[in-house]
Amino acid sequence: MPASTDTVLDRFLRYVVIDTQSDPLSNAQPSTEKQKDLGRVLERELQDLGLSDAHMDEHGNVYATIPGNSTRNVPVICFCSHMDTAPDFSGANVKPQIVKNYQGGDIRLIGDQSQVIRVSDHPELRNQIGHDIVTTDGTTLLGADDKAGIAEIMSAAQYLLAHPEIKHGPIKILFTTDEEIGRGADKVNLEKLGAQFGYTLDGSTIGEIENENFSADGVTIEISGVAMHPGTSKGKMENAIKIASEIVARLPKDQSPETTEDREGFLHPVSLTASMEGATIGFIIRDFEEQGLAEKEALLRDITEDVLTLYPGSSHTFTIKNQYRNMKVVLDRHPEVVDNLIEATRRVGLTPKLTSIRGGTDGARLSFMGLPCPNIFTGGHAYHSPLEWISVQDMEVAVRTIVELAQVWEERAA
Numbered sequence: 001m002p003a004s005t006d007t008v009l010d011r012f013l014r015y016v017v018i019d020t021q022s023d024p025l026s027n028a029q030p031s032t033e034k035q036k037d038l039g040r041v042l043e044r045e046l047q048d049l050g051l052s053d054a055h056m057d058e059h060g061n062v063y064a065t066i067p068g069n070s071t072r073n074v075p076v077i078c079f080c081s082h083m084d085t086a087p088d089f090s091g092a093n094v095k096p097q098i099v100k101n102y103q104g105g106d107i108r109l110i111g112d113q114s115q116v117i118r119v120s121d122h123p124e125l126r127n128q129i130g131h132d133i134v135t136t137d138g139t140t141l142l143g144a145d146d147k148a149g150i151a152e153i154m155s156a157a158q159y160l161l162a163h164p165e166i167k168h169g170p171i172k173i174l175f176t177t178d179e180e181i182g183r184g185a186d187k188v189n190l191e192k193l194g195a196q197f198g199y200t201l202d203g204s205t206i207g208e209i210e211n212e213n214f215s216a217d218g219v220t221i222e223i224s225g226v227a228m229h230p231g232t233s234k235g236k237m238e239n240a241i242k243i244a245s246e247i248v249a250r251l252p253k254d255q256s257p258e259t260t261e262d263r264e265g266f267l268h269p270v271s272l273t274a275s276m277e278g279a280t281i282g283f284i285i286r287d288f289e290e291q292g293l294a295e296k297e298a299l300l301r302d303i304t305e306d307v308l309t310l311y312p313g314s315s316h317t318f319t320i321k322n323q324y325r326n327m328k329v330v331l332d333r334h335p336e337v338v339d340n341l342i343e344a345t346r347r348v349g350l351t352p353k354l355t356s357i358r359g360g361t362d363g364a365r366l367s368f369m370g371l372p373c374p375n376i377f378t379g380g381h382a383y384h385s386p387l388e389w390i391s392v393q394d395m396e397v398a399v400r401t402i403v404e405l406a407q408v409w410e411e412r413a414a
Contacts, residue, residue, distance in 0.1 A: 009132075015041070016096055016142060020143070022177070039177070046062070060177040061174065073413055075409060078171070078172035078195035079198070080362060082184050095137040097136065100132050135387075144381075145380055169410055176188060179361075197334065197371065199373060199374060202375055209341055213361055214265070214326065215287055220283075220317075223281075223308075225313075240276060261358075263356060265289075304318060325364065377401075
């Protein structure tokens, strides 16, 4: 049983050694049963804190409630993090390492000497002098995305429960599965959750508040070519491999992930399966503006149709799937959600910085489902890689921010 005096580091180290990697090839929810291993641990720990309604549902989502202790009519808020780690790099057999009292310089990882966290690549390290830095041994990712967020929510819950003099409204806790493969909110029951506003703990550098994210679509192009024996194919064969290759070759180089930054969107091929008779290309399309998203999709459609005019015997289908949208559209209708977070961030001594996510988050999906939900910093860096690292002191700041945020909502309630 975890001790009531567990620190955020104690919790973090306990959670990251549990393999919770999600699987984009699985149609189940959760996509991997091992995510429930962490879910069961969190369910038990929440119950041990005294949250009697804490439970994990059949989809692996964990719910709990910290009862309010204020006489004011405080809106119900939710803190949310995801339990899965990314498929990009192994999350099995994580061996966390702690660089105590970091004094600067590059950090060479002991399990793979070729893996070095270089200050030149990670300039935020310059702000970590004297901190305790948690890394891996270089053979796995760390899982700070998003087990840091989980540890911070759990530690804040413990603190609030141990300090009833801190007034707050009802607080909901939600831990989701499969966020890394875009399904984190798919099976969340918002009616059961019962929150009016939410915050995901899934950000990076302390002080950064993410109130905007890419709008995202997926595009699938399926090509049917004309297969023919190569010995008798002159004027007849239309090789689907070559058709697909021509489409990819015509993509504008200034609209790819490799050449864009900040608020610039992109067209990005992510999969290609092909034979002479047929090919399928998968794309992700990203832009902060709906118009930009539509323009990129129209461009891709024009490229595809233009290439196909060279192959009159071939055909294609062009399918667009809505993935998620920019949460700022929703958050702008509820300015108090971000305003209260800005105030809480200032109270812990940080300068708030509103930033945009060049990607997606559970918060985007939840916002459009009816739970306006910006993203709070956790202190983690270099996610999805063996170079992932996080400062213990930054995690502690994130815990204090959660506690302050609960108080701000109470103070500003009617």
